[in-house]
Amino acid sequence: MNVAAxxxxxxxAKGRDAPLVAWxxxxxxxxxxxxxxTWRRYLDGESGLLHTPTGSGKTxxxxxxxxxxxxxxxxxxxxVTGEGxxxxxxxxxxxxxxxxxxxxxxxxxxxxxxxxxxxxxxxxSARDKRLARQGKADVLVIxxxxxxxxxxxxxxxxxxxxxxxxxxxxxHELLGNKRGVLLQLGLARLRRLSPGHRTWGLSATLGNLxxxxxxxxxxxxxxxxVSGAKPRKVTIxxxxxxxxxxxxxxxxxxxxxxxxxxxxxxxxRASLLFTNTRAQAExxxxxxxxxxxxxxxxxxxxxxxxxxxxxxxxxxGLRDGSMRCVVATSSLDLGVDFPAVDQVLQVxxxxxxxxxxxxxxxxxxxPGESGHVICVPAQALELIEYAAARAAIAHGGIxxxxxxxxxxxxxAQHAVTLALGGGFQADALYEEVRGTHAxxxxxxxxxxxxxxxxxxxxxxxxxxxxxxxxxxxxxxxxRVPDRRIALRHRLSIxxxxxxxxxxxxxxRGGGLGSVEEGFLARLRPGDRFQFAGRTLQLVxxxxxxxxxxxxxDGDGPVATWQGGRMPLSTQLAREVERLYAHPGTHPExxxxxxxxxxxxxxxxxxxSGRLVAERIVTRKGMHLFLFPFAGRAVHEALAALMAxxxxxxxxxxxxYTVNDYGFMLTLAETAELDEALLRRLMDPxxxxxxxxxxxxxxELARRQFREIARVAGLLVPSLPGRAAKSLRQxxxxxxxxxxxxxxxxxGHLLLxxxxxxxxxxxxxxxxxxxxxxxxxxxxxxxxxxxxxxPLSFPLxxxxxxxxxxxxTWQTRVARAAAQLQKRYARLA
DNA sequence: GACCTGCTGCGGGTTG
Numbered sequence: 115m116n117v118a119a120x121x122x123x124x125x126x127a128k129g130r131d132a133p134l135v136a137w138x139x140x141x142x143x144x145x146x147x148x149x150x151x152t153w154r155r156y157l158d159g160e161s162g163l164l165h166t167p168t169g170s171g172k173t174x175x176x177x178x179x180x181x182x183x184x185x186x187x188x189x190x191x192x193x194v195t196g197e198g199x200x201x202x203x204x205x206x207x208x209x210x211x212x213x214x215x216x217x218x219x220x221x222x223x224x225x226x227x228x229x230x231x232x233x234x235x236x237x238x239s240a241r242d243k244r245l246a247r248q249g250k251a252d253v254l255v256i257x258x259x260x261x262x263x264x265x266x267x268x269x270x271x272x273x274x275x276x277x278x279x280x281x282x283x284x285x286h287e288l289l290g291n292k293r294g295v296l297l298q299l300g301l302a303r304l305r306r307l308s309p310g311h312r313t314w315g316l317s318a319t320l321g322n323l324x325x326x327x328x329x330x331x332x333x334x335x336x337x338x339x340v341s342g343a344k345p346r347k348v349t350i351x352x353x354x355x356x357x358x359x360x361x362x363x364x365x366x367x368x369x370x371x372x373x374x375x376x377x378x379x380x381x382x383r384a385s386l387l388f389t390n391t392r393a394q395a396e397x398x399x400x401x402x403x404x405x406x407x408x409x410x411x412x413x414x415x416x417x418x419x420x421x422x423x424x425x426x427x428x429x430x431g432l433r434d435g436s437m438r439c440v441v442a443t444s445s446l447d448l449g450v451d452f453p454a455v456d457q458v459l460q461v462x463x464x465x466x467x468x469x470x471x472x473x474x475x476x477x478x479x480x481p482g483e484s485g486h487v488i489c490v491p492a493q494a495l496e497l498i499e500y501a502a503a504r505a506a507i508a509h510g511g512i513x514x515x516x517x518x519x520x521x522x523x524x525x526a527q528h529a530v531t532l533a534l535g536g537g538f539q540a541d542a543l544y545e546e547v548r549g550t551h552a553x554x555x556x557x558x559x560x561x562x563x564x565x566x567x568x569x570x571x572x573x574x575x576x577x578x579x580x581x582x583x584x585x586x587x588x589x590x591x592x593r594v595p596d597r598r599i600a601l602r603h604r605l606s607i608x609x610x611x612x613x614x615x616x617x618x619x620x621x622r623g624g625g626l627g628s629v630e631e632g633f634l635a636r637l638r639p640g641d642r643f644q645f646a647g648r649t650l651q652l653v654x655x656x657x658x659x660x661x662x663x664x665x666x667d668g669d670g671p672v673a674t675w676q677g678g679r680m681p682l683s684t685q686l687a688r689e690v691e692r693l694y695a696h697p698g699t700h701p702e703x704x705x706x707x708x709x710x711x712x713x714x715x716x717x718x719x720x721x722s723g724r725l726v727a728e729r730i731v732t733r734k735g736m737h738l739f740l741f742p743f744a745g746r747a748v749h750e751a752l753a754a755l756m757a758x759x760x761x762x763x764x765x766x767x768x769x770y771t772v773n774d775y776g777f778m779l780t781l782a783e784t785a786e787l788d789e790a791l792l793r794r795l796m797d798p799x800x801x802x803x804x805x806x807x808x809x810x811x812x813e814l815a816r817r818q819f820r821e822i823a824r825v826a827g828l829l830v831p832s833l834p835g836r837a838a839k840s841l842r843q844x845x846x847x848x849x850x851x852x853x854x855x856x857x858x859x860x861g862h863l864l865l866x867x868x869x870x871x872x873x874x875x876x877x878x879x880x881x882x883x884x885x886x887x888x889x890x891x892x893x894x895x896x897x898x899x900x901x902x903x904p905l906s907f908p909l910x911x912x913x914x915x916x917x918x919x920x921x922t923w924q925t926r927v928a929r930a931a932a933q934l935q936k937r938y939a940r941l942a
Numbered sequence: 943g944a945c946c947t948g949c950t951g952c953g954g955g956t957t958g
Binding site: 206207208235236240243244247257258259260262263267268269287288291293360361362363364365366367370390391392393394397417418443444445447448462465469493601604605606607608609610612671672674675676677678679680746831911915923924926927928931932935 | 943944945946947948949950951952953954955956957958
């Protein structure tokens with residue numbers, strides 16, 4: 115149930131919240147209706163989810179309840195002495211934790227409560243860590259990982275006795291991933307240790323808000339979502355191509371828009387320029403720096419592979435207003451607000467509705483003012499995505515974040531944590547974890563397999579003592595007897611895994627960040643490369659550290675990373691598809707009108723009820739282009755699937771290229787193709803079996819297994835301060851484990867988990883199935899255009915990339931583009 | 943003349 119905050123009801127009017135209202139008044143504020151509503155519900159003993167945009171007083175809404183409770187009860191004001199905390203505040207980000215701890219501390223002080231507020235994250239002060247550890251903090255701000263750590267101490271059960279309230283900030287960020295699952299387990303533990311406390315989640319707008327509440331509060335199925343302040347209106351504008359200035363048909367960098375972006379940057383004081391990839395951010399930063407008229411210190415770069423010190427510098431500049439522009443990736447999507455930012459720009463595809471909203475919201479918060487983002491297209495078809503995002507926002511079509519279920523690696527980790535944290539009884543813990551959303555369906559046999567796994571590693575590994583982590587004592591209690599195992603486990607707590615990266619350092623010390631081994635492998639000492647917004651020269655590579663010196667200038671490749679795939683979200687893709695057929699009045703659609711005319715004339719326009727297929731024969735062979743608009747990952751699986759099935763009908767050699775709109779299947783030999791065959795190739799029946807055969811499942815599962823093995827505690831983590839392990843080392847140990855298990859214990863729970871995750875995450879099987887079913891219901895427009903079309907051209911250029919040098923590639927693309935332009939000139 | 947693909951997040955210590 116979703117309730118909007120109304121005027122406070124009678125109970126509140128009776129004045130239970132008077133102390134806070136008075137305090138607010140003294141600050142010159144007036145509590146909002148949703149705040150008083152949240153306080154009232156808290157005082158009535160309720161848990162719930164508070165749905166409200168950032169910067170709207172949600173902190174005081176969530177903190178107010180426990181404050182009021184304490185103000186009316188002298189016993190609750192007494193500082194805790196080992197049984198604390200009273201309030202546990204969970205946030206997914208360290209930086210946010212710091213900010214929150216400060217804000218909560220000021221409030222506590224302002225109200226004259228003798229409480230201690232402490233921060234418990236990896237980088238918290240020793241004092242704060244000690245307070246947390248000894249249960250002497252009244253208010254504790256913590257991350258899901260640090261909470262797991264606290265639960266791993268033998269006296270954990272006595273350190274949460276005073277708990278009255280748990281607040282989970284930015285719950286939408288955790289809901290859809292394994293970090294959220296780890297937190298679900300932690301919360302279930304807290305409910306056991308301290309029955310009766312209340313839990314409040316804070317969430318931004320989300321497609322599955324009700325589900326978000328149910329996952330957070332499985333123990334309170336009739337709890338409510340309180341809607342806070344109205345979400346800020348967000349407007350989207352596009353840096354339209356100038357009259358006659360056309361946009362490229364392919365590509366994603368957007369540097370052709372540099373002069374116009376540059377002008378926009380100097381219209382205001384401070385801007386955030388968002389890109390989709392780290393390499394793209396590096397390129398844009400470099401391009402801007404080459405024409406930057408002000409002090410270089412006013413332009414900065416921010417992404418996840420930069421040294422935290424460099425990132426902090428950029429953030430500080432945004433905070434104190436000295437920064438003019440920061441080029442950033444998602445590393446600045448979240449977290450602390452930067453009131454000095456006047457304007458947000460997004461280069462290239464927004465990828466998702468929620469993502470664009472989030473970025474738009476990073477601009478200055480002024481009461482009553484709407485959020486705004488200026489979209490900068492890198493290629494023509496992206497214009498449609500901007501219009502689609504605007505349309506989706508208008509009717510509230512925002513993405514859901516589906517919560518994971520049954521992640522046995524996380525469960526195994528949690529079980530070892532609790533075995534450390536005073537030990538557990540199998541049956542009691544079974545009931546406890548079944549109380550979470552993620553493991554509500556856990557059966558006895560699987561639970562037993564998890565227990566066997568932590569006790570002896572499973573049958574194939576039982577001879578190796580390092581996998582026998584947990585012992586069962588005479589009372590049937592599961593415990594960790596070995597201190598080394600305890601240390602190892604605490605070191606590998608958490609669900610975030612990443613492969614070893616090479617850190618980049620100056621000879622005289624001073625880290626710049628990290629790059630991937632694969633990128634450095636292409637360089638020799640003396641070579642130059644672009645990273646961290648600088649031109650660097652590689653001096654030498656020592657283990658997992660690259661020593662560099664600053665190069666005056668010169669080229670060299672820009673650092674690249676092989677990150678996630680970020681497929682276009684289903685919501686956005688559907689909207690894009692709809693706009694092709696029903697352009698409406700969006701200015702972006704007017705700008706692509708001639709392009710759509712070409713597409714319609716030479717082939718057909720996509721539509722919600724129509725699937726466009728193009729068959730084009732070139733010297734290379736026969737190309738089939740198909741446009742299901744289902745995102746990269748799905749298209750990859752779909753292309754593999756169709757190649758396999760087609761090969762069964764007729765022997766041939768297949769290759770494919772994919773993007774977010776569709777894929778291109780290339781056949782070495784020309785083949786017959788009609789609608790009936792196409793439909794057969796896309797038949798949803800038997801998809802799973804065919805995928806198993808068609809994609810290299812073994813290799814995918816091997817990779818997925820590496821991450822699962824880490825979370826489950828099978829891989830020995832490198833100790834802090836010691837050299838990081840190279841990818842090859844980790845690959846070797848996880849690969850060995852994988853092979854051993856496959857051979858001697860093929861039913862091992864983690865192997866099954868790896869395969870499941872390959873289907874779910876890498877192949878996006880649920881979305882693939884949905885796409886296939888959806889295609890079944892559509893009419894087919896099987897066209898045979900004489901030349902590449904606006905939709906097929908980008909895929910064709912993509913397919914050339916692997917085969918040609920950059921230069922030849924450029925020439926080929928340019929020539930093809932020129933030919934196309936001539937052919938289509940009469941239409942455009 | 944149009945072109946360089948792929949994000950983010952966390953985490954030790956039983957002592958000073």
